[in-house]
Amino acid sequence: MIDKLIDKIVEMENPVCVGLDTKFEYIPEGFLEGEGSALAYAARNIYRYNCALIDAVSDIAPSVKVQSAYYEMYGYEGVKAFYETIQYAKRAGLIVIADVKRNDIGATASAYAAAYLGQTTVLDDQETAFNADFATVNGYLGSDGVLPFVELCKKYDKGIFVLVKTSNASSGELQDKVADGRPIYEHMAEMVEEWGIELVGRHGYSAVGVVVGATYPEQAKRIRERHPGMFILIPGYGAQGGSAAGLLPNFDKNGLGGIVNNSRAILTAYKSEKYAGMRFDGAARQAVLDMKQDILLAFRENGIAYR
Amino acid sequence: MIDKLIDKIVEMENPVCVGLDTKFEYIPEGFLEGEGSALAYAARNIYRYNCALIDAVSDIAPSVKVQSAYYEMYGYEGVKAFYETIQYAKRAGLIVIADVKRNDIGATASAYAAAYLGQTTVLDDQETAFNADFATVNGYLGSDGVLPFVELCKKYDKGIFVLVKTSNASSGELQDKVADGRPIYEHMAEMVEEWGIELVGRHGYSAVGVVVGATYPEQAKRIRERHPGMFILIPGYGAQGGSAAGLLPNFDKNGLGGIVNNSRAILTAYKSEKYAGMRFDGAARQAVLDMKQDILLAFRENGIAYR
Secondary structure (H helix, E strand, O other): OHHHHHHHHHHHOOOEEEEEOOOHHHOOHHHOOOOOOHHHHHHHHHHHHHHHHHHHHOOOOOEEEEEOHHHHOOHHHHHHHHHHHHHHHHHOOOEEEEEEEEOOOHHHHHHHHHHHOOOEEEOOEEEOOOOOOEEEEOOOOOHHHHHHHHHHHHHHOOEEEEEEEOOOHHHHHHHOOEEOOEEHHHHHHHHHHHHOHHHEOOOOOEOEEEEEOOOOHHHHHHHHHHOOOOOEEEOOEHHHOEOHHHHHHHOOOOOOOEEEEEOHHHHOHHHOHHHOOOOHHHHHHHHHHHHHHHHHHHHHHOOOOOO | OHHHHHHHHHHHOOOEEEEEOOOHHHOOHHHOOOOOOHHHHHHHHHHHHHHHHHHHHOOOOOEEEEEOHHHHOOHHHHHHHHHHHHHHHHHOOOEEEEEEEEOOOHHHHHHHHHHHOOOEEEOOEEEOOOOOOEEEEOOOOOHHHHHHHHHHHHHHOOEEEEEEEOOOHHHHHHHOOEEOOEEHHHHHHHHHHHHOHHHEOOOOOEOEEEEEOOOOHHHHHHHHHHOOOOOEEEOOEOOOOEOHHHHHHHOOOOOOOEEEEEOHHHHOHHHOHHHOOOOHHHHHHHHHHHHHHHHHHHHHHOOOOOO
């Protein structure tokens, strides 16, 4: 799956991931329709909004990241919209990252892995629950918590991104603590490299990747230098303060090695002056194209190009 | 909510939490009924099984812990069963811990907090999504990831348990790394104490508690000594190897300070020789009573008693 993701990035010359962190408040009033309980109504419209966005970007973006928090807040109806969004995006040819940051131990980690990447057995049936292509995982619990995911990555050709250095201001409180001469996030990156060593694809990157915030280019640089085969999911671009130039350390000279997520600036592009007068889906498409251009310009200025 | 939990523990003289990690495979064939898709069928029967268990233990156990992984593996139908289980347990008077180990940053952490402890706004409606009493949280991301939960604990009288030292064999890979002379899990405990300082209840314990595995009594002892106001959710008893004597360091001389989860040995008690011939719910009830007796015996032998 990591090879498919990279192939798509190269084919579209676009390392942008569209973040579907869709809050009900983002949806223009005129687009709302339907009835039912408040949560079901919200969930239904979030799904409709996502479908329109997916239709608008599926030929220019390789991937979407669906953030489970924004669905769970609408209860199980929201989780149904999460499921349906994943399936709709996959049918549209997008590679889907379920941003669930799950973590637990042993059998429980296996249950999460089955939910997002694998299959569930009921009597003689084998069913998929959410069936994303990638999931995000929190590795605080150690190998027991991550290996069940890695196992299913092998079995079903999937991938994971393990949190290493998150984009938020307070991420250093724990992640930057220094043990044995290295910050905790580097220890985590070393563990991730070991977990993914058998899953390196033909582009040289492992299906077991990491999350490093766009807000921490210095840290990205160290990780890229120490772990050349580590693919990086990069959140925190735009609204959180990450810049195109700051992204460069994540990438190799062929423009590979990372995918840059942006959620709010794409989802709510229609509200910005820059895209005034455009419908939300057209504005989102243009915002993806503009973000792509910003990144490709920074690439070009630094001798990085897809080959 | 931490006061209510402690009141109930004292009233029932029982620090046992019943873990509803209900896998479809645990349900006796004769109990199964209904039709529909495989996942919906499994989810429905898991909910029915949980209801019978809740009915069997609600007068002797203060609390249940519902592990979301075992519901998510059955897809959104499973998540509906998770929701319904929480509501059924609350109606039965049990205090419900949603074991979700959620973690994210800023607005996304707020969305998770709203989902499990708070409310969601849809136009003019305020709705609850899952509405548990407590949630478990992973603090790897630092304050940004946890404070949104703490805020809702204040606002809605709820509580959280932050992962400190987990019960699994490999928990030390990251959690035991030593920084500034102390292991990472102790740094985490210190952060938790700060986060919860304004939420200390009348028993002297904060609504912002921690998770420390029953498999690590030495570590529990250090945490209890350094953080006398920290309430501990203790998984890993029984199947994972934690013993009644090993639990003692978690508790103060009045038997307060912790709640001990047990899942598999209760859920599948009917399969053990000890409870041969009993129906699953009666066996579960007896397993809870036996576990309570084991703990109270260890208490008594060490001069610990509810007062």
